[in-house]
Amino acid sequence: AQTVTQSQPEMSVQEAETVTLSCTYDTSESDYYLFWYKQPPSRQMILVIRQEAYKQQNATENRFSVNFQKAAKSFSLKISDSQLGDAAMYFCAHTTSGTYKYIFGTGTRLKVLA
Amino acid sequence: DADVTQTPRNRITKTGKRIMLECSQTKGHDRMYWYRQDPGLGLRLIYYSFDVKDINKGEISDGYSVSRQAQAKFSLSLESAIPNQTALYFCATSDTTAARGEQFFGPGTRLTVL
Numbered sequence: 001a002q003t004v005t006q007s008q009p010e011m012s013v014q015e016a017e018t019v020t021l022s023c024t025y026d027t028s029e030s031d032y033y034l035f036w037y038k039q040p041p042s043r044q045m046i047l048v049i050r051q052e053a054y055k056q057q058n059a060t061e062n063r064f065s066v067n068f069q070k071a072a073k074s075f076s077l078k079i080s081d082s083q084l085g086d087a088a089m090y091f092c093a094h095t096t097s098g099t100y101k102y103i104f105g106t107g108t109r110l111k112v113l114a
Numbered sequence: 115d116a117d118v119t120q121t122p123r124n125r126i127t128k129t130g131k132r133i134m135l136e137c138s139q140t141k142g143h144d145r146m147y148w149y150r151q152d153p154g155l156g157l158r159l160i161y162y163s164f165d166v167k168d169i170n171k172g173e174i175s176d177g178y179s180v181s182r183q184a185q186a187k188f189s190l191s192l193e194s195a196i197p198n199q200t201a202l203y204f205c206a207t208s209d210t211t212a213a214r215g216e217q218f219f220g221p222g223t224r225l226t227v228l
Contacts (some may be wrong), residue, residue: 033215035217041119044205044219045222046218047216091157093217100157100164101162102147102159102206102208104156106154106155107154107158
């Protein structure tokens, strides 16, 4: 069965500093996708970054990047130059190609300190 | 205009009442999903539908039912609401043909059952 684990319920970071949010997953499939979603106080779910399992190169979107370790089944999110607007709940998610049944982690609440 | 809409945005009801949450999308996606979000538990899948004639139970379907009235509409019903169904409910869509694999979320419905 697919599982996604986020072991950090809450994290804090100083403005302009870097923070890494952890995510591990478990799957027996070889073709799958991984995602990080951001949920600000508005509660809207916003896609931050995605990674295809077959790509070895880590995905990057501006200040957001991932460290994808396929063998270890780890998918961490790094936020560089943290901004006040980055304060939100972050969810890691996983789906397999073919089923498109998505499994979410329990979330990490990120606080950004001015 | 939003691509995925949910009505109502907020609802307070009493134990035993029947409640319907509605979701509409203009993205033309074939796959639609209903999730509930609870603090500390992340998003959990209630039901999902891959087309009008294909509806599947998720991990927490007990106490819920769904209807896929058209490709663009997917409704979630609570036949007899109970207090532990108090949660934030999200509708989401994804596209079978898209290589990106991501989901698109509605704005959420905050449901309170007294």
